[in-house]
Amino acid sequence: MEQHRTRPPQYRPRRGAPVPAQGGRAAGGGVRRDGPAARRPAPARVRQQPGATRPRLTGLGGGLFCGASMFVLACLDALLFDGSATVYGVLFLPVCLLTALWVRPGDLVTAPVVVPIAFAVGLPPLADDGGGGLAGHFMGLVTALALQAGWLYGGTLAAVLVVAVRRIRLIGRRTAQRRDRARGLPSDRQAR
16 A cells, blocks of 8 residues: 655755756856866855854753753762752852853753753752651752752853843844845854
8 A cells, every 4th residue: 555745845945945056058158067166165154163163052952951960960969968059059050151151042042941940950869858758858859949049040140141141142243244244245253
């Protein structure tokens, strides 16, 4: 029995997309060659400067990185420092900054959202259960969140500030690129 495709093929050009150049005659009457020598360099937004490679996390990737990092750091804190809340809070700040720096420009809004969630994800190894089973462990988590609210707010504020600075720089670059395009100047600025 034959199965028919339900989706159109993915290789069709989208509506409004530029049509690729057709083979045939070049402008001077000669034959145009589309070989490796005829290829144009990559656009400026794709080229990377040497030594400027940085991780780019999606919103989900930033959340997973932040949550996994905080859980691992909490486990290490419980093993090495007997569950010190201060050590956990101090370790939370660089994780917040790295998450805000490494998230993609299109997903900047997610960094301040995932940071407090990651703080809570890392707390179970540090929370005191009080000997009351599941309810006692839940109350220990709530108590730990309440007592460590300063670190939680500080890390979230640091992530918000980094995201705000990155967003302002991104808007400035885009405005300058539009201005350069309007003037007809080539733009080598790279969106970060």
